[in-house]
Amino acid sequence: MADTGKQYHTKCTGPALKTVENHVNSQAITLYGSCFCPFVQRVWAAFEYLGIPYRVNEVDPYKKPKELLEVSPKGLVPGLKLHEYNPPRGLNESTVILEYLEAIADNTTKRSLLPPSTNPYARALVRLQADHVNRTLVPAFYRFLQSQDTDAQIQNGKDYHAAIEQLGELRALKSGLGLWVEGGDLGLVDVMAGPWLLRSTSVLKHYRGFSLPEGQKFNAWLERLFNHPSFKATCSDEQLYLDSYERYAFNRPNTSQVANAINSGRGLP
Ligand SMILES: N[C@@H](CCC(=O)N[C@@H](CS)C(=O)NCC(=O)O)C(=O)O
Known part of the structure; x- marks a missing residue:
């Protein structure tokens, strides 16, 4: 390519x-x-x-x-x-x-992406997942997409896959809210991770041949997430993402502050 x-x-x-x-x-x-x-x-x-x-x-x-x-x-x-x-x-x-x-x-509206404040531990578990998304999953996405040599792509692909699976394991803590739970509604972790999961099904699939972890529960979660009206309302067509991320996939110089941070091993901006 x-x-x-x-x-x-x-x-x-x-x-x-x-x-x-x-x-x-x-x-x-x-x-x-x-x-x-x-x-x-x-x-x-x-x-x-x-x-x-x-x-x-x-x-x-x-x-x-x-x-x-x-x-x-x-x-x-x-x-x-x-x-x-x-x-x-x-x-x-x-x-x-x-x-x-x-x-x-x-x-105002009394809506929330979090478990109720009467359940501080459930809130903390959600924040733990959100922390994992920021600290591990998001940087792993860019490292994978920007890596050019085959060995690095294989390793970084494994790391990204593991970061997603780990999200699932954290979710197994039964934090109790979000679309992970059948019958649940949009939650903090869904909006924190959803944008990169969506780009995994288009950008990473196209440029890196990546497949997300399989599993009935995981697939059902993604289905609920990608079709949730509040999430879907913010999605463009796939071609927009494929075009917009080509610069990352070929690691063009000065693609963005995020790309530069990944290339120099610094934390993301
Ligand atoms: N830590 C920031 C990151 C935001 C970010 O990196 N946005 C990118 C677009 S996806 C941007 O504005 N890039 C401009 C640049 O690299 O100069 C956040 O969570 O809001």
Whole structure:
């Protein structure tokens, strides 16, 4: 397979495009996002699920427009602009934004991605899984996708596979919420990991011949996750992801801050 020089997309397609079109009116919160970005998708699915009004502005995070830098100092998406303040304030970092949205929902819509606060241990178990996603699963995804020589690809593919299986094992702790449980609803771990699992079925499959772990329970979970209305509303068509990730698959120089961090062995931005 050769690098065909495809560039990342700058506009959503498919269901995500419809969602963008339905969120063009001014609201108290503006979400600055990019169609291909999994960190954005986390936050976006949470907005949808928690029922918090928002407007979405698609931006190119590699061009670093002023409006993005104002809310996200490293110029990374997602960023939020909070219009309730005068002058408006900004917020960035997907996981911090998720906590912020939880707090907003707690005061307004009363929806939540977490087990009830009356069950602190269940909440802690969910956070443990979320920690695993950030610390292990996400970096393993990029290491696998960016590695060029065959031996490294085999090893990094195994590591990524193991990170996903480990997520399943942590889930076996019966934290009790989320789509892992039949009859459950969207949970924190679903939105934290879902964007990379989705890209595993397209990007990693296409560029690395990767298959996700099999198993009735695991497959049923993915089916529920990918078809959940709040998640699906943030998904573009597969071709957008295949095109947008070609630069990672061939490890083109200066692909992104994430790619540079992986190449130099640093922690992700
Ligand atoms: N830790 C950040 C990471 C966000 C991130 O890396 N976003 C990418 C797009 S997927 C970005 O904005 N990249 C711009 C760049 O590399 O300069 C978060 O969780 O929000």
